[in-house]
Amino acid sequence: MQDSVKRSDAEVTPDAYRRYLAAVVQFHLAAAEACGLGATDYQAVSLLDVDGPMTTGRLADRLGLSASATTRAVDRLIAAGLAERVADESDRRRVLVRHTGRQPDGLEALLAGVQAPIGALIAGLDPTQRAGLAAYFDGAADAYRQAAIGINRA
Secondary structure, three states: OOHHHHOOOOOOOHHHHHHHHHHHHHHHHHHHHHOOOOHHHHHHHHHHHHHOOEOHHHHHHHHOOOHHHHHHHHHHHHHOOOEEEEEEOOEEEEEEEEEOOOOOOOHHHHHHHHHHHHHHHHHOOOHHHHHHHHHHHHHHHHHHHHHHHHHHHO
16 A cells, blocks of 8 residues: 555545556556457446436537547447437437447456455445545546546637
């Protein structure tokens, strides 16, 4: 364990945070490759799974890609049985891309290998610490989404 993580004052150093983010990215890139997906397709499946159905345009915004590149990614996901196009029930003229519920082959086992130790760490936190962690995840996710939007618009 790094010194920055063991500190009793719970200080999180920039280096510790960067190591954490690098490890998360490294894991997901390796998982994508192990599942036979490119990084873009892996991220698209994840976004559809977590955020639910969305238009190809919205997915393009979330991925930071052009509409044509996103359409090609969606076509690959459909061919792999991971996504499907469906009519928007609130506006049948619109088409949404929806996760089929099927995960890429082997992903569940890969995720289980990291979810178990992380789950144990979280279980060791008291309720106040878990609430703080949940608030951090929500806030950090929003901050990263907003920063990505700013980068993509630049």
